[in-house]
Amino acid sequence: MTQQNSADIIREALALRFGESFAIDETLPGIDEIARIASRRVHRRYLDRSVEPALLRLLCACALSAPTKSDLQQADIISVNDADKRRAIADLIPDQPFIRSAPIFLVFLANGRRLPEIAKLRAKPFPNDHLDLFFNATVDAALVLATFTRAAEAVGLGCCPISVIRDHAARVSELLALPPRVVPVAGLCVGWPAEPGHISPRLPLASTLHQDRYDEGDLAGRIDAYDRRRAAIHSYRPRDPARWGAASFYGWSEDKARQYGVPQRADFGAFVRKQGFCLD
């Protein structure tokens, strides 16, 4: 990417993403990386081309270089290489065929096990067995996932996180031999993109970037305006019309309200507790 190219890419990507124009300093250091971040998108279709094991290992090392709360290092990655295990996971989620077809499938784990084990090894008490342990491990895992994605995209790979594995958290944990206090946060499909994909518009920065205090402003008006802006770029296929009926206008907020209008993973807390985490 040339300097000019990168500035144009950023301007176009962020205009599409947020519906506003940004002034870009074309001499900004790291502008190529900023362009990649600004224009990133999920990829669910991949070329029939493998990812070199050495490259995957390098990307995992980069991912595990992410910041980690108090240097506690509470995230792990499992690369699911065994064909039977991959098939077993893919079979659980037939409506997401990319889990089967992606050249690489990773699972990012929140690890609340190592610390209490270290406490035992060093003959120390462990009075921090509460929600914060789970929360810190989950945040670490999310940062590792995000950093993996960024590194993968830097070399031209495409990724799709897969939280749906948590619909089958117990079975996935069994397949991956997860010990107590280690839980799956998300899977990740990785491969060489077969198509360019598209930029997904986000809520306006007026809604999500605040100055000094939280301020949602005219929430309803902003959501309506976002729905219209987004619908002008990509239309939606209405979710479950048999259940929810016809909508005079179908946008992002109608879709998300429908999505969260049915229970989702209501048993996940029970699973996490069963795995040994204390969530109090």
Ligand SMILES: Cc1cc2nc3c(=O)[nH]c(=O)nc-3n(C[C@H](O)[C@H](O)[C@H](O)COP(=O)(O)O)c2cc1C
């Ligand atoms: C934690 C997490 C879990 C996700 N889980 C799934 C999933 O199970 N299946 C899927 O197709 N996409 C999944 N996605 C991808 C999102 O749908 C996607 O990021 C979102 O639609 C925005 O698109 P963009 O990433 O191209 O901006 C997930 C994303 C994240 C961050």
